[in-house]
Amino acid sequence: MSEATPSEDVERKRLHWHSRRGMWELDLLLLPFLETRYDGLDADDRAAYRALLEEEDQDLFVWLMRREPPEAPALRRIVAQIIEHAEHGDRDQFRAL
Numbered sequence: 001m002s003e004a005t006p007s008e009d010v011e012r013k014r015l016h017w018h019s020r021r022g023m024w025e026l027d028l029l030l031l032p033f034l035e036t037r038y039d040g041l042d043a044d045d046r047a048a049y050r051a052l053l054e055e056e057d058q059d060l061f062v063w064l065m066r067r068e069p070p071e072a073p074a075l076r077r078i079v080a081q082i083i084e085h086a087e088h089g090d091r092d093q094f095r096a097l
Contacts, residue, residue, distance in 0.1 A: 022057050
């Protein structure tokens, strides 16, 4: 297994920082997804996750609570993956959040 390059390490830390939001509910969805699923995403889904992090917390909350879907298809896809992970992913890993 190869070590992360310095630029990959910086990018991961940036993503972690931006995945921590002003709302606890969003932290509980985004951080576990980042830590367990992000590395397995293809380039398009990684770009969609980064784009999702640029959105406002209130929009993220509405989308991730299934009140309405995002308009952009790429964001709809990544939101669906985050919700799926929250419902079926490893819940014990982040119990201490």
